[in-house]
Amino acid sequence: MKSPRTRLFRYVITCLAVAGIAMQSHAGVLPEDRADLLYFRYDGGGVVINGPSVLLRKSIGEHVSVSANHYIDMVSSASIDVETSASPYEDERTQSSLSVDFLHGKSMYSLGYVNSDESDYTAKTMFANISHDMFGDLTTISFGYKKGENEVFRNLKDAATGIVANDPNFAETMETQSFNAAVSQILTKNLVLAGQYEVITDEGFLRSPYRSIRYLIDPLTQALAPEQYPNTRTSNAASIRAKYYLPYRAAIDTMYRFYTDTWGVIGHTGELGYVHPTNNEKWIFEGRVRYYTQTAADFYADLFPRAGYANFMARDKELATYSAITAGIGATYEFKIQRFPWLTKGQLNLRYDFMTVEYEDFRDATYSIGSFGTPPANPLQPGTEPLYKLEANIIQFFISAYF
Amino acid sequence: MRIRGLVVLGALAVLSAGCSSIEPWVKPYDRENLADPIMAFSRAPISQDFLDHVFESREGSRGATGGGGGGCGCN
Numbered sequence: 389m390k391s392p393r394t395r396l397f398r399y400v401i402t403c404l405a406v407a408g409i410a411m412q413s414h415a416g417v418l419p420e421d422r423a424d425l426l427y428f429r430y431d432g433g434g435v436v437i438n439g440p441s442v443l444l445r446k447s448i449g450e451h452v453s454v455s456a457n458h459y460i461d462m463v464s465s466a467s468i469d470v471e472t473s474a475s476p477y478e479d480e481r482t483q484s485s486l487s488v489d490f491l492h493g494k495s496m497y498s499l500g501y502v503n504s505d506e507s508d509y510t511a512k513t514m515f516a517n518i519s520h521d522m523f524g525d526l527t528t529i530s531f532g533y534k535k536g537e538n539e540v541f542r543n544l545k546d547a548a549t550g551i552v553a554n555d556p557n558f559a560e561t562m563e564t565q566s567f568n569a570a571v572s573q574i575l576t577k578n579l580v581l582a583g584q585y586e587v588i589t590d591e592g593f594l595r596s597p598y599r600s601i602r603y604l605i606d607p608l609t610q611a612l613a614p615e616q617y618p619n620t621r622t623s624n625a626a627s628i629r630a631k632y633y634l635p636y637r638a639a640i641d642t643m644y645r646f647y648t649d650t651w652g653v654i655g656h657t658g659e660l661g662y663v664h665p666t667n668n669e670k671w672i673f674e675g676r677v678r679y680y681t682q683t684a685a686d687f688y689a690d691l692f693p694r695a696g697y698a699n700f701m702a703r704d705k706e707l708a709t710y711s712a713i714t715a716g717i718g719a720t721y722e723f724k725i726q727r728f729p730w731l732t733k734g735q736l737n738l739r740y741d742f743m744t745v746e747y748e749d750f751r752d753a754t755y756s757i758g759s760f761g762t763p764p765a766n767p768l769q770p771g772t773e774p775l776y777k778l779e780a781n782i783i784q785f786f787i788s789a790y791f
Numbered sequence: 792m793r794i795r796g797l798v799v800l801g802a803l804a805v806l807s808a809g810c811s812s813i814e815p816w817v818k819p820y821d822r823e824n825l826a827d828p829i830m831a832f833s834r835a836p837i838s839q840d841f842l843d844h845v846f847e848s849r850e851g852s853r854g855a856t857g858g859g860g861g862g863c864g865c866n
Contacts, residue, residue, distance in 0.1 A: 441840075524815025568854070578824050627856065647855075672829065682852060706851050712849070
């Protein structure tokens with residue numbers, strides 16, 4: 389017989405255990421059966437990434453839904469980091485995932501696995517989630533856990549043959565874990581609110597095996613050296629979002645996220661979106677603006693004053709101080725095909741986003757170092773180069789079928 | 792210790808209330824607008840996953856977006 393204390397503990401744990409995500413659906417209803425085929429292209433900062441992604445979701449009986457995704461990134465990179473310290477490269481990343489949702493009463497239990505492979509990085513991630521509808525289905529709460537095991541390699545290019553292969557003397561590992569809790573709340577018949585909190589902790593090899601810092605030998609001369617990172621990082625992120633149904637058939641949504649981590653990065657993300665279907669229910673138009681800003685990591689510098697300046701030194705522009713704006717528009721055309729009565733609805737979707745990033749302490753070192761080993765005709769003094777700015781075009785075209 | 796005890800008791804009271812039934816103030820028949828597909832936080836998961844990956848690759852911040860990924864593809 390269990391003691392009252394044990395039963396009380398289990399009761400509390402049960403109540404807590406159902407607090408979790410389900411930001412996008414009710415725990416008490418299986419997701420819709422659907423198939424999506426996406427083509428995407430990201431082009432910006434010397435990097436072009438394109439590829440397909442296919443997503444299938446199918447229910448099995450009334451209590452189980454299975455989802456599978458296969459995704460390919462074909463990368464062609466001559467980014468600013470590559471330009472100043474290496475030669476352009478091409479790579480391919482494939483990611484496959486499988487997840488299963490079990491519906492039991494008003495609770496949904498989800499399990500999933502993601503495998504990602506590229507020539508110099510492999511990632512295996514498992515995740516579990518539990519969500520529960522409560523208070524007359526006005527509230528959905530959930531908990532989630534994710535664990536990833538990653539292997540990091542370094543590619544070397546044979547100067548004579550041009551063949552790229554893993555460096556046999558370099559192999560590192562990285563482990564990541566994530567805990568999240570979320571709640572979505574129907575506030576009125578037109579307004580839904582959702583909040584999420586996630587803590588992520590990483591341990592292992594966390595830097596890029598390719599990127600370099602630069603430091604001064606004298607005021608006019610600089611040199612490159614490998615980055616030095618801590619081997620742990622823990623981050624906390626909390627977000628809140630709201631979606632409101634307007635008096636005519638349209639919706640606006642907004643999101644804010646606060647982020648902080650043990651490396652000293654503090655980030656703020658804000659987003660505003662608008663969805664507008666036409667009266668004939670054939671078209672849905674969408675517009676979205678996202679603003680992002682962050683402070684630099686404690687051990688980041690664009691140019692270190694000397695060699696061995698600190699134990700940890702980074703020159704990753706994603707750890708610099710910067711702000712970014714992404715604006716996007718999208719259009720969806722809905723159709724039905726009489727010959728395929730099993731097809732509830734089909735959609736053709738086109739979406740375009742433009743991203744611009746302005747760095748406050750990351751300079752365009754090609755003005756002093758040069759590009760791919762070729763020095764500039766009139767090199768600037770290190771530390772006086774113009775600040776770097778990134779612009780990217782992001783295009784997505786996808787077909788969705790509901791059945 | 793006394794304050795901590797009161798906090799624990801308060802939390803348990805809230806949880807106890809939370810696990811009992813509450814009269815919903817938005818009735819099921821009043822949720823037509825909320826059930827409209829345009830009210831989904833993410834209308835197309837395949838597109839949202841891709842965009843989340845782009846943002847995670849380009850931003851120092853991560854998490855609390857509902858994404859699930861792995862890998863990098865971002866150097």
